[in-house]
Amino acid sequence: MIEASRPDYDAILFVSFGGPEGRDDVIPFLENVLRGRNIPRERMLEVAEHYYHFDGVSPINQQVRDLIAAVRAELPRHDIDLPIYWGNRNWHPLLPDTLAQMRSDGIRRALGFFTSAYSSYSGCRQYRENIRDAREQIGEGAPDVDKVRMFYNHPDFIAANADCLSVALDQIPAERRNACRVAFTAHSIPDSMAGGCDYVRQLQETARLTAEACGIDASRWDLVYQSRSGRPQDPWLEPDIVDHLQAIREQGVNDAVVAPIGFLSDHMEVLYDLDDEAAKASAEVGLNMVRAATVGTHPRFVTMICKLFAERLFEDVPREAIGQFGPNWDVCPVDCCPPPARPAGRPASRG
Template sequence: MPQFDAILFLSFGGPDEPDDVLPFLQNVTRGRGVPPERLDEVAQHYLHFGGASPINRLNREMIDRLRAELRSAAIDLPVYFGNRNWHPLIEDAVGSMAAAGHREILVFTTSAWGGYSGCRQYDEDIARALVANPWAELTMRKLPHYWDHPLFLEACADAVVAARDSLPADQRHAARLVFTAHSIPQAADRAAGLPANGGGLYSRQIAEASARVAQLCGYAEFDQVWQSRSGPPEVPWLDPDICDHLEGLVAQGTVSPGTGAVIVCPVGFVSDHLEVVWDLDNEAREKAAELGIGFARTATAGEDPRFVRMIVDLVAAQLEGRDETAPGVTENGMPCAAGCCEPVRRPAKRR
């Protein structure tokens, strides 16, 4: 069994200043044929917040808490930070780890989910970093999915309760609980998981996590919707969208203007990505105000101390030889199983 000697905290990445925004977006969308005008449109969302995504800052704060929690657990492993799409890039982080003499590395990713973007693409990131550092003989093991880890679910549930308590007293009891996650193309969701199991791994995990969190905080009824879709309108994505759903709740009389409210839990996000603060704190909040209903958005799980305790638990399981075959565990960028979570191939453009 590998004797792991370091941890790589691997995330999506985000710009730190205005000059980073377009290069970052170009990294994210490389090879996808996204028109420049769409990038310019999304860039304005970042520039609205001073050209910085909160994700890098929040990840660094989480890493500081993780280091402290590891010390408390008497686990002597250094933690390095790397990203898929922006500095510090994973290729550079892995190079620094190898140069420091580390050879057996555990990789924690800031996605709790299966599917291509949430799981397999991180395997591709690891494989790319190994190719970029061919001189280093490394073993890199990605930690498992954690969408169903009790500490993750408890953190989400307590965030729901805190958001509910932030509403005016006369809106709390009847407030509608709505879970959101990042939408993906329906074809990509069908390709998520093993074909023999019917695909749909990502959407099934989101639905199950939402149900478990609702149960933990005492809700018999809730809604699970999507946000942050992009791409051409003719390509079907997972729906309904959060803003469309708010309109539907009012139109159906489920939430009443003036007295009704919604509690929105971005269960699909570990921390406040730009998509959370723009799509929910701006667009969805404005839609709720337009409809005359109250709105409370929960904190993301990464802000809760239990989240880093969960990471330490995942690390300890690997150090002790447990959970070696748990869903999502892979080594050196090799997928967990042939055919699982294959990327959807876009049709070649006609010349």
């Protein structure tokens, strides 16, 4: 048995984006996502149609349930015996309700896992602000939450992504596989947000490490972006995945694997923006597109999450990282990942 060095943690909290689980949930969910923002209602209704395309059900909540179940089963193998709670930013179970339940259960301090692998305002700092706001709403006795570090270069995360990519590459005919291009995708964010964080650098490192693990030469892969929102005149990270796929087809490429390393599960932005829009655009230009799975509940990913908890609980558990940059910090600097200016008309991410 490993000797515990930080016995003050008495729970684990998963924090995620949230998503509707029926047609009647869609508009209230989007109103939560867009609260405080000057978004035209017609734009919100346009996004709502993406959900109605799937009968109003985003898979993200069930995927978090599945991930929690897998982690709960794995925790004993890491000598961890802590209850797991779950709270969302935008839909039930909402963070204030979860923290209130934790207080009622006598929880004082929890380790938080955010369903986001990369540093940015929307992927890290905003979740920390959500927790702060929820604690203020609950008041006295609200549990403290310390998030585990970002894990973009954890060897188990890379191994899980590489396995997903390898499975997709195997779907390309063997005689064409060496000419296949790989497009690693992530959610586009405003340039103003990207300029204040390590989002792009971390994505580039994850893509590089994943490609190398699969024997993909640097000339055969690209980092591209998807799910852009906001006004057309506002600069966001590019190139867009659809534009990229059309461009490489014009260059004579016949096969492409799209690997959404910027996402942890196959939620709405993967299903609609890749499996629907990108797949249709590829078919129109005669490009054979294969989409790699996200890490989801891959065993190596589940193991990684438990290791992140263990390294905070026990002194002799190593902080694993590969590549150029080493393990990310546990405690975010005060000035990291500042919020961008929010121009009018900018919609938000979808879960």
